[in-house]
Every structure is written in C-alpha cells, then in structure tokens.
Amino acid sequence: xxxxxxxxxxxxxAGSAAAIMLARSxxxxxxxxxxxxxxxxxxxxFLSWRxxxxxxQLGISADAVGGHPVTRVMVSTVDRCAEAPLPGxxxxxxxxxxxxxxxxxxxxxxxxxxxxxTVREVxxxxxxxxxxxxxxxxxxxxxxxxxxxxxxISRPKGTTVGLRVxxxxxxxxxxxVNDRIELHLFAGGYAGLMLQEDGSANxxxxxxxxxxKEAGGDPASxxxxxxxxxxxxxxxxxxxxxxxxxxxxxxxxxxxxxxxxTHGLFKLGDQAAVIPSLAGEGNGIALASGMAAADKxxxxxxxxxxxxxxxxxxxxxxxxxxxxxxxxxxxxxxxxGVATSILSVLPVLARTLAHMTRIPH
Ligand SMILES: Cc1cc2nc3c(=O)[nH]c(=O)nc-3n(C[C@H](O)[C@H](O)[C@H](O)COP(=O)(O)OP(=O)(O)OC[C@H]3O[C@@H](n4cnc5c(N)ncnc54)[C@H](O)[C@@H]3O)c2cc1C
Numbered sequence: 001x002x003x004x005x006x007x008x009x010x011x012x013x014a015g016s017a018a019a020i021m022l023a024r025s026x027x028x029x030x031x032x033x034x035x036x037x038x039x040x041x042x043x044x045x046f047l048s049w050r051x052x053x054x055x056x057q058l059g060i061s062a063d064a065v066g067g068h069p070v071t072r073v074m075v076s077t078v079d080r081c082a083e084a085p086l087p088g089x090x091x092x093x094x095x096x097x098x099x100x101x102x103x104x105x106x107x108x109x110x111x112x113x114x115x116x117x118t119v120r121e122v123x124x125x126x127x128x129x130x131x132x133x134x135x136x137x138x139x140x141x142x143x144x145x146x147x148x149x150x151x152x153i154s155r156p157k158g159t160t161v162g163l164r165v166x167x168x169x170x171x172x173x174x175x176x177v178n179d180r181i182e183l184h185l186f187a188g189g190y191a192g193l194m195l196q197e198d199g200s201a202n203x204x205x206x207x208x209x210x211x212x213k214e215a216g217g218d219p220a221s222x223x224x225x226x227x228x229x230x231x232x233x234x235x236x237x238x239x240x241x242x243x244x245x246x247x248x249x250x251x252x253x254x255x256x257x258x259x260x261x262t263h264g265l266f267k268l269g270d271q272a273a274v275i276p277s278l279a280g281e282g283n284g285i286a287l288a289s290g291m292a293a294a295d296k297x298x299x300x301x302x303x304x305x306x307x308x309x310x311x312x313x314x315x316x317x318x319x320x321x322x323x324x325x326x327x328x329x330x331x332x333x334x335x336x337g338v339a340t341s342i343l344s345v346l347p348v349l350a351r352t353l354a355h356m357t358r359i360p361h
Contacts (some may be wrong), residue, residue, distance in 0.1 A: 005029055006266075006297060007128070007138035009119045012041065013283050014269025016102035017290030020058050023109035025298050029142075030112040031103070032119055034131070038103065041095040041148070042164040042249050044192045044204040044279035045072065046070065046181055049088025050358045054287045059109075060101055067091030068195040073350055074182045076232040080340040083180070084347035087354050090181070090280075092194035092202065098283070107225030119145075126264060128237035133140055139264055140302045142293055146270040146286070147249055155271065158253030159209050160189075162277070163219050165246045169199035173239045177201055184233035185336040186226045187211065190278055190327070193236055205235070206254065206277050219246045253261060255324035259313030264302030266293040267309060273316040276327035279357035281319055288315075288359045315360055322356045 006022060008015045011033035022029040045067075047055070052062050070090040074083045107113050118131035122143075124193035128136045147162075149155055166174060174195060182193040188211030192204045207222065220242060227234035257273040269286035289312055296304040329335045343349055 003030070003135075003136070003138040006140040006142050007032065007136065008142040009128070010115060010144035010146055011103050012099060012144060012146045012269065012286065013102060014146065014271075014286035014290040015142065016099070016106045017058055017287040018142050018144065018268060018294045019106035019111035020102070020109050021291050021294035022109040022298065023106060025294075025295065028300065030114065031106065032117040033113060033115050034104075034118040036116040038096055038099045040145045040164070040166070040247075041099070042162045042204065042247050043095045043100070044194060044277060044280060045093045045095055045098070045196055045202050046090060046192070046194055046278060047093060047098070047356070048090045048284060048356055049086070050104050051284040051287065052089075052091065053283060054291070057291070058102070059105055059285070065093060065098070067093035067097075067197050069179055070181050070194060072180045074180045075340050076182065076230060077340050078183045078186070078230055080344070080358055081232060082340045082344035084350035086181075086342060087160065087351045092181070092196045094196050094198070094202065096321075097197055099150070119150060120260050122150055130288060140266070140297060140305075141264060141265045142268055142290075143271045144268040144290065147252065153271070155258065155312060156253050156256055157251040158256065158274070160206050160252040160254045161209055161212050162249045162252050163205040163207065163246055164241060165203050165244050167201040167203055167239045167244070168235075168241075170239050173200060173201055173236065176236065181280065182236070182291070183330075184230050184236070185330045185333075185340075186230050186233065188331055190330050191225060191226070191233055192278060192280075201236075201239070203240070204277065206252070206327070209250070219248060254327060255320060257313050257316050257320055261305050261309040264305055266297065266305050268293055272309070272312050273320050275316070275320045275357070276323040278327055278330065279319065279323035281323070281357050281359065285316060285319070285359050318353050319357045322353065324351065326357075
C-alpha cells in the first residue's frame, strides 16, 4: 500500500531533524537507516553556537549534547600560525553521540525507525527497492542519505577525499589542542583537529584525489608526507599510531548545491548542498534543511517539494560559496600563508567569516 506520511531515507542529522519535527506535529514518518548500530560518520564533529541553538529547537539541550568546549580557531600553514576567538561557544562531539541523541529524540516523539534497511534504488513514482529484495512505495520521500549516493538520484561526483582518524586520549595532545578547533592547511587540502567528549581527538582531512595519488593512494603515506611539510600538524600526527583505523570516503562534491527536484521528493542535508567541511557547517545545514522540509510538507504536502528545494538552494548559496572560496584558497600554500598573516593581525576576520558560512535562519 502506498504510504501517505513521509518515508525518510537515512537517519543522520538531516533525516532525524525532519522526523522530530514531523512526529511532533502528529505525522507518522518512518526512517529507514542502513546501519544497525550508530557509528562514527566521517565528520569533524564541530557543532557551532548556531547548530547548538538549532538542536535546542529540536528539544536537545546543550547539556544533553555535552561535548568538548571549543572557543577558539587556530589556522596553521607550512610556516605561519594564527589564532582567533570564535563568535560563540562551540563543541566537539563524536557523530556516534550526536546521531544517537537525534534518533532517540525522533523515536521519543513517535517517529518510526527501522534499522538495518538499505535502500538500493529509487524507482519511478518513488518506489523504493530495498537491499533484502523488498519494495516500499510512498507519496513523499525525504532523501537524507548524506554522503552516500543512491541509484535513481543523480548528484555530481567530486574530486575530494574525506579521511578520519581517532587519536586516543593523551594529556600532552589534550594540552596542545585544548579548547581550539585547529585547521592545518597544506598543498591540496586541510586537516581539522578537535577534542571530543571522551577526551580523544578527532582528526578529519579533506584532500584532493591527486594529492592522495601522489602518496601512492595510501592515507598513511599521505599522513607522513603532510606531517613533515606542516610542523604543527606533524606534532599532532606524532600521536597517530599506524594501527589506528583510517576511515575514508571518495568523490565528495564540495561546493555543490542542487535546487532541482520532482513532486514529493525533498532532498535534505548533503543531498541538497555540500559545504566544504572547513566551515564546520554541514551538520547545521543538515538540521536546518530537515526542519524546513518538515515544515513545508506539513503545510503543503508532497506538492511543496519543488518550492522547498528552490528556497533551500537560495539559503545555502552564501555559506556554501564563501566556504568554497576559503577551501580553494586554503589548498594553495602562497594564498593560505597571506590569509593566515592577515588573520593574525585581524582576528575579527574570523568572526565575519564564521557568520558568513552559517545557513541563515
Ligand atoms: C572530512 C569531513 C569533515 C566534516 N566535518 C564537519 C564538522 O566538523 N562539522 C560539521 O557540521 N560538518 C562536518 N562535515 C559535514 C557533515 O558531516 C555533513 O554535512 C553531515 O553529516 C550531513 O548530514 P546528513 O544527515 O545529510 O548525512 P549523513 O550524516 O551522511 O547521514 C546519512 C545517513 O543515511 C544513511 N544511509 C546512507 N545511504 C543509505 C541507504 N542507501 N539506505 C539507508 N540508509 C542510508 C547513513 O548510514 C547515515 O546514517 C564534514 C564532512 C567531511 C567529509
């Protein structure tokens, strides 16, 4: 039987935010999530002051989020380093913790969550083909598969590779990083580092596929190469053990925004816009897009999808375009060096850029 209430594919921040808002208003959304257990997505886990305020609106208090307090940003290049205060209090959290909180809140509001269900394909009229051979049919689809593409829905392939490694808690490393989000720039990419709720450090990297290729396609060799280029990054990477697992995702389309959709198909989070991660706003966009989609559906049903997608493309234009400029500049050592020198004498610049890379309310 064709479902009337939205079917949400993916239980990350975007899918959960939509489910919370829909269920709160009496709808009966169902999330299909392929992971049986919530894991750590490839993500730095930086939640800005704005994202924390959005989580409050979803019924998740800053106390419940917890996390490691972050008040400053540090930028380092091959030979320069600058630091500036952030415009508001931020935190570092693991995605396992954040996603678990969001999914629990969605369930508590009355949303259905089916785990271990992989959607393989979106067919004509929103007929979903599942990994176990089953099919589900729905009038409205909320597409929230994030970094993962789905057959039947097109999104361009990017040339950026995302890498993530967890550095075990260590007092010297904790002292070094302290209450900072660190952005270490190198030719062809950057590494972001922050402490999270359990005292471990989350090291995330976005690197061009060519730079990874130069290192023989081996993330461990890449770590060694960039660690010797950028001294402060090298000091942090000395806490990385060769046995630590490195998670990777390829072809991330940084800077892409898509405004097109069809009747009844609401594209959320990374399926609608992929902000370069050095801005630390991907989770903010995911939550805001899920909430906006729920609101539009509650007012206008499946027919509201096209207007929603247009609005979201406009709302994400400034943050995504600003972040793309910063990311492209950061990849080029000469430009990155000049920008870091400017930041060291004009720390207020960090505040302006932080505001420009947030999705407008
Ligand atoms: C290197 C890197 C660092 C980043 N650092 C930060 C940061 O510090 N702060 C920040 O705010 N953002 C950061 N981001 C961006 C952020 O991770 C994303 O923008 C955010 O996760 C998008 O949320 P989402 O809900 O759209 O997708 P996701 O978080 O990717 O969630 C998608 C969900 O859908 C599920 N799923 C996928 N395919 C299927 C399927 N076929 N069937 C069923 N379920 C499926 C997945 O299991 C997952 O649970 C970073 C990104 C990268 C690449």
